[in-house]
Amino acid sequence: MSDILKNQPLTIALVGNPNTGKSTLFNALTGLKQKVGNYPGVTVERKTGSVEIDGTRHKIIDLPGTYSLNHKKVDERIAYQTLIGEYEYEETPDLAVLVLDSTNLDRNMYLATQVMDLEIPMIVLLNMSDLAEERGIEVDTNTIQKRLGVPVLPIVAKDKGDIQNVRQAIADHDLEAPKPLSWKPQQPLAEAITLITDEWLHPHTDLPDRAHPIEALRLISNNQVSDDFKNHPRREVAEEIIAKAQSQLEDAGENPTAVEVMARYKFIEQCTSNGNGNHRQEESETLSDKIDAVVTHKFLGPVILVAILLLMFQAIFSWAEPFMNLIDLFFVQAGNTVAETLPPGILNDLLVEGIIAGLGGVVIFLPQIMFLFFFISILEGTGYMARAAFVMDGFMTRIGLHGRSVVPLMSGFACAVPGIMAARTIESWSDRLITIMVLPFMACSARLPVYALMISAFVPNENAFGFISMQGLTFFGLYIFGIVMAILAAWVMKMFFTDGESTPFMMELPSYKMPKWSAVFYNMFERGWIFVKEAGKIIMAISIVLWFLASYPKVEVPDSITNSTTTTEASFNAQESASSYKLKHSYAGQIGQFIEPVIKPLGFDWKIGIGLITSFAAREVMVGTLNTIYSVGESGGNTTTLKQKLINDKDPDTGEAVFSTLSAISLMVFFALAMQCMSTLAIVRRETNSWKWPAIMFIYMTALAYICSLVVYQGGQALGW
Amino acid sequence: MHPLNTTEAGEQINIQCLGCNCQDACRLRELGCIEGVKGKIISNNSNIVLQIGESRLAISEELARTILVSLK
Numbered sequence: 001m002s003d004i005l006k007n008q009p010l011t012i013a014l015v016g017n018p019n020t021g022k023s024t025l026f027n028a029l030t031g032l033k034q035k036v037g038n039y040p041g042v043t044v045e046r047k048t049g050s051v052e053i054d055g056t057r058h059k060i061i062d063l064p065g066t067y068s069l070n071h072k073k074v075d076e077r078i079a080y081q082t083l084i085g086e087y088e089y090e091e092t093p094d095l096a097v098l099v100l101d102s103t104n105l106d107r108n109m110y111l112a113t114q115v116m117d118l119e120i121p122m123i124v125l126l127n128m129s130d131l132a133e134e135r136g137i138e139v140d141t142n143t144i145q146k147r148l149g150v151p152v153l154p155i156v157a158k159d160k161g162d163i164q165n166v167r168q169a170i171a172d173h174d175l176e177a178p179k180p181l182s183w184k185p186q187q188p189l190a191e192a193i194t195l196i197t198d199e200w201l202h203p204h205t206d207l208p209d210r211a212h213p214i215e216a217l218r219l220i221s222n223n224q225v226s227d228d229f230k231n232h233p234r235r236e237v238a239e240e241i242i243a244k245a246q247s248q249l250e251d252a253g254e255n256p257t258a259v260e261v262m263a264r265y266k267f268i269e270q271c272t273s274n275g276n277g278n279h280r281q282e283e284s285e286t287l288s289d290k291i292d293a294v295v296t297h298k299f300l301g302p303v304i305l306v307a308i309l310l311l312m313f314q315a316i317f318s319w320a321e322p323f324m325n326l327i328d329l330f331f332v333q334a335g336n337t338v339a340e341t342l343p344p345g346i347l348n349d350l351l352v353e354g355i356i357a358g359l360g361g362v363v364i365f366l367p368q369i370m371f372l373f374f375f376i377s378i379l380e381g382t383g384y385m386a387r388a389a390f391v392m393d394g395f396m397t398r399i400g401l402h403g404r405s406v407v408p409l410m411s412g413f414a415c416a417v418p419g420i421m422a423a424r425t426i427e428s429w430s431d432r433l434i435t436i437m438v439l440p441f442m443a444c445s446a447r448l449p450v451y452a453l454m455i456s457a458f459v460p461n462e463n464a465f466g467f468i469s470m471q472g473l474t475f476f477g478l479y480i481f482g483i484v485m486a487i488l489a490a491w492v493m494k495m496f497f498t499d500g501e502s503t504p505f506m507m508e509l510p511s512y513k514m515p516k517w518s519a520v521f522y523n524m525f526e527r528g529w530i531f532v533k534e535a536g537k538i539i540m541a542i543s544i545v546l547w548f549l550a551s552y553p554k555v556e557v558p559d560s561i562t563n564s565t566t567t568t569e570a571s572f573n574a575q576e577s578a579s580s581y582k583l584k585h586s587y588a589g590q591i592g593q594f595i596e597p598v599i600k601p602l603g604f605d606w607k608i609g610i611g612l613i614t615s616f617a618a619r620e621v622m623v624g625t626l627n628t629i630y631s632v633g634e635s636g637g638n639t640t641t642l643k644q645k646l647i648n649d650k651d652p653d654t655g656e657a658v659f660s661t662l663s664a665i666s667l668m669v670f671f672a673l674a675m676q677c678m679s680t681l682a683i684v685r686r687e688t689n690s691w692k693w694p695a696i697m698f699i700y701m702t703a704l705a706y707i708c709s710l711v712v713y714q715g716g717q718a719l720g721w
Numbered sequence: 722m723h724p725l726n727t728t729e730a731g732e733q734i735n736i737q738c739l740g741c742n743c744q745d746a747c748r749l750r751e752l753g754c755i756e757g758v759k760g761k762i763i764s765n766n767s768n769i770v771l772q773i774g775e776s777r778l779a780i781s782e783e784l785a786r787t788i789l790v791s792l793k
Contacts, residue, residue, distance in 0.1 A: 068751045072744065104775035107753045137775070221747055257743045261750035285731075289763050292777070293730065298766035390779040393768055403781070505781035506745070508752060509770065 010058045011091045012051075012170065013082060015115055016099035017108050018065035019383075019510040021127045023047075024157040024519060025099055026062040029166065046089075053171045061090060067107075067508075069114040070218050083118050084211040095173060096122040097166075102132035102139050102154065103511065109268040110261075112148070113183050119210040121175045122150050125166060129154035131513075140272070147271040158516070183267035185217075188252040189259050192220055192245040200241045204234050217260045220245055288512050292387070301391035308379075309410075314472075316371045323367035328641075331360030350547055358543025358624040366528055369445045372414045373527040374520060381515025385410075386507060393505045399487050400494025401438075402431040403505040409435065409486070412442030413479075414527070416680045419444075420687055430497040434490050436687060437697055440680055441486035443479045443672065446619040450671050451478055453623055457643045458664035474668075482672050485704075543624055546614060549588035550629055557581050583607075583629060602670065602706070603663030603713040605651070615676045622671075662721050666713040674705035723792070725769055726785035732762045733793040736773075741787040749788075752778055759793065 016022040026034070030049030047062035063082060064075035071077040078087060085092030096115055100108035105126070112124060124144070126132075132139055145152040151169055155162040185193060196216035201207055207215055219242050232238065246256040295304055335356045342348040379385045385407055393403025401409075404426045412419035419439050426432040443451075451474075459474045558581075583589050584606075591613060592606030599609050607629055615622040623642070630645045649658040675681070681694040688694075722737050736758050739746040753776045754760075763770040767782045780788070 070747065070751065072748070106774050107776045110751060110753075222743065257747055258739075258750060258756065261747070261755060265753075265755055288777075289772075292770055293764050296764050296766065296768070296770055296779070301766070386779070390768060390770070393779075393781055397781075397783075403779075505768070505779065506749060506752070506784055507779050509777040509779050511775075511777065 009056055010094040010170075010175075011061065012058055012095045012097055013061045013063050013093035014097050014099060015063050015079065015083070015111065016065060016127075017067050017101065017111060018508075020065070020099045020101040020108065021157040022062060022065060022099045024516060025125070025127065025155075025163075025166070026060065027519070027522065028157060028160075028163045030060055051167065051170075053167050058170070059091070061093065066111065068111060069118075069214060070221065083115060083120060084208055086208070086211070093120065094175060095170065096120045097170070098122055098124045099127050099157075100124060102126040102129045103135060103137055105137075105139060105272050106265070106268050109271060110264055113264045113267060114214060116148065116150070116183075117214045121173065123166075123169050123173060124148060124150055124152045126152065126154040127157050130156045143273070144271050147267075183264055185260070185263050188249055188254060189220075189263060192249055192256075193217065195245050195248070196220070196241055200238050204232070204237060216245075220249070221257050221260050291512060292509070295384070295387050296391055301387070302395070305388050305391055308384075312372075312375045316368055316375070320367035320371050324364050327364045327366070328360070331356060331363070335360070349551060350544065353551070354543045354547030355540065357627040358546070358621075359540065360624075360627070363532065364449070366532060368448055369414060370524045370528040372445060374524045376411065376414065377520040377523040378515045381513075381520060383510040383512045386509045389507065390505070390509065397505075400431075400434055400490040402426050402428065402435070404507065405431065405435040409439060409442055412439045412444060415444050415446065416440045416442070416677065417683050420680065420683050423687070433688065433693070434493045434497060436684055437493060437693065438486040438489045440675060440677065440697070440701065441482045441489065441673065443482040444619070444677075446677065447478075447671050449620045449623040450615075451475060451668055453626075453643060453646070454664040454668050457646050458659060458661045478668060478672055481669070485673060489700075546588065546610075546625055546629075549591070550583060550586050550610075552587060553585075555582060555585045588629070601714060602709040603660070603666045605658050607649075607658070608667065612670075612676075615671075618678060619671060619676045662713060662716040665716070666709045669712050670705045670709040672705075673701060673708055675701035722789045724786045725771070725780065725788040725790050726765070726767070726782050728762045728765060728769070728790065728792070730762050730764050734760050734762065734771075734790040735793055736760060736788065737791050738789040739787070740789060741784060745784065745787075749778075749780075749784075752776060754778060754780075754788070760790075 014022050014026055026047060026049065029051045034047060034049030049060050049062070050057050051060055052058075061082065063079040066073075066076045066079045068076065069080045069083070071080045078090075081087035082090045083093065083096065096118075098112050098115060100112060115122060126139055126141065126144075129139065139154060141152050141154055151173065153162075153165060153169055155166060157163070184190075193213050193216040196219055197212045200219075201212045201215055202209075205215075219238070249256045249259060295301055335352050338356065339348060339352045342351065376385075379388070388410070389403045389406045392406040396403050396405050405423070408419045408422040408426075410419075411422050416439050419442065420436050423432050423435045423439070426435055455471050455474050459471050462470050584593070588610045589606060592609035595609045595613070596604075596606045599612065604612070607626070610629060611622045611625045614625045626646070627642050630642060630649075646659055647657075650656065651658055675698045681698060684694040684697060685691055725734070728734055736754060736756055738756060739749055739754070741749070749755075753773045754771070758773055760771050760773040763772050763777065769780045769782070769785045771778045771780060
């Protein structure tokens with residue numbers, strides 16, 4: 001690095017294809033000094049961090065993984081605009097660090113040639129050089145370095161020594177941009193680029209000069225004016241010039257949509273001619289070929305996928321249980337301790353009944369969420385997730401979705417929010433919209449608390465057919481129910497969205513590898529933390545509001561309830577009746593009773609009514625709410641589990657149990673279908689850029705939930721259940 | 722020349738012509754599926770898994786029908 005720039009803090013962009021180990025490198029360079037968030041207005045994850053080299057702290061941006069800068073998707077656009085310094089939410093990088101997969105250099109170099117066109121100083125890292133060596137792929141670093149004219153480093157992103165070399169390369173870099181268009185387009189392509197640059201881009205757009213060649217190429221190969229210029233006042237000028245450039249190319253015997261890609265690959269071939277070329281095709285069948293022949297098989301593929309999912313969910317529930325019991329114990333103990341230590345009063349009530357009870361109800365489901373992301377990370381890390389999408393494509397297309405919808409839908413089992421974010425990989429707007437609109441039917445982890453509570457309390461722990469537990473079967477049934485409803489909804493929606501723009505399935509299947517365990521655990525803890533942080537904020541606020549609503553106004557309990565007893569047991573019952581009386585007359589009770597006539601036909605009472613209202617903020621709040629409602633007015637010493645309280649809950653007027661198995665099932669059906677998640681609605685608003693879709697989603701899902709619960713409860717009663 | 726969807730697993734092919742629309746052809750080419758390039762069919766269960774160089778591409782039957790290849 002030149003002396004003037006030696007101690008300047010730099011902004012460094014990491015660029016590369018998906019699955020090249022870019023994130024591993026990012027983590028290795030930044031350690032814990034990183035921030036994960038979203039780019040404003042879009043659902044592309046933004047990862048930034050910093051690295052200290054020789055006493056200077058540089059900023060690192062981990063740009064979204066992309067195959068090309070010919071931006072068709074929003075993440076590609078962000079990468080492109082950041083690199084040309086035109087993205088308003090990101091600083092212009094001083095240096096691009098390209099991470100290429102050594103085992104698939106030709107394809108990875110394509111992006112490298114595009115970044116070079118942008119005249120940004122760069123370092124090229126040939127990652128996974130150990131794997132390339134293992135597979136007998138020769139990579140001639142010197143030739144590549146000579147051809148590209150920028151520093152090229154073979155690395156293994158996991159290796160500490162290699163990371164040190166990367167740091168050194170950043171420190172030593174002279175920040176001189178590579179020569180523009182180092183792959184030098186030949187005539188007539190060069191002429192076409194000049195034409196578009198001189199007659200359209202230069203006079204009519206604000207793009208920086210260094211972006212002109214790549215923009216010109218994009219206009220030529222896409223055969224149309226890009227979205228960026230759709231509303232440009234001189235749009236027809238652009239169309240005319242593009243048509244002119246294209247006819248020039250056609251006259252010269254070139255295919256305008258192919259000429260750029262061909263020219264780039266020709267250049268790449270010269271760079272890697274000693275490298276991997278086509279060597280592989282001569283080999284006999286590899287292990288990877290054999291695995292793919294099985295897991296992408298027409299019949300075996302889906303069977304294997306379902307088996308993997310079943311195993312995964314079974315493991316999640318059984319592994320998570322001991323951790324959940326521990327957390328439960330901790331919060332009960334904490335509640336008791338605080339209740340006994342602090343003097344009785346508002347603060348004591350707020351802490352025990354509002355904050356600790358509400359928070360405990362959230363944290364307890366952390367183990368399940370973390371195990372789920374543990375498995376999802378493994379499926380992604382091994383490369384199987386892409387196969388799952390591929391295997392399901394035929395089926396998904398038939399029901400109006402896309403093979404790529406499988407990954408977002410599967411992520412929806414954890415949480416609809418990341419699932420909806422993952423839907424951005426679906427290029428066609430209609431496929432993407434339908435995927436988003438039906439995704440909240442997938443049984444997300446926030447429903448688990450409600451399912452778990454209701455099932456453990458009201459579904460008998462017996463075996464069906466001698467070997468499957470009824471409780472497990474109910475769980476499984478609820479998952480299938482969600483999937484079936486998603487399929488039906490997608491099928492119906494497809495009838496309304498026949499815009500004919502659905503894109504055919506094509507995707508890269510990453511090579512199989514062992515998952516990186518550090519990445520798996522990192523992801524697991526990161527997602528767990530995000531869940532606690534995001535859900536925790538809402539739930540804490542709601543718990544406090546709820547505690548207030550359930551505790552105020554303070555009413556005098558009539559003497560007929562408190563003083564009519566002599567025996568100990570009767571006194572206990574009286575105490576219960578008194579708290580019930582207080583709750584019924586609180587603000588919360590008043591709201592619950594107000595909506596009770598509407599939900600009564602579903603088998604719900606006013607307490608569930610309160611829960612339904614609060615759980616529109618987030619489904620898991622339901623359990624926290626019930627916890628709060630049922631612990632109000634209780635002395636700290638006799639904290640029993642919520643499950644027991646639900647079973648014991650009796651209608652004070654009739655003396656009958658409030659909950660039956662039927663009303664519990666009705667409630668679970670309601671939860672399976674209703675749109676009860678503010679975060680999901682917010683993310684749909686951002687993703688679709690309009691309130692129309694979240695509004696439609698909210699109305700159709702909630703209406704469907706009401707109707708189905710009504711059918712279940714009324715039908716069940718008519719059958720005498 | 723045959724459409725890609727009529728090939729069988731294990732066959733070595735040569736991509737001849739991408740007959741799909743501009744956007745899809747452009748995407749395929751960026752992923753390395755270019756006219757003149759050699760490839761190998763890994764599996765064909767209506768949807769195709771195609772090996773090109775070190776890239777393994779999954780292509781739907783619908784798209785495969787528009788890709789013309791010659792057998793080696």
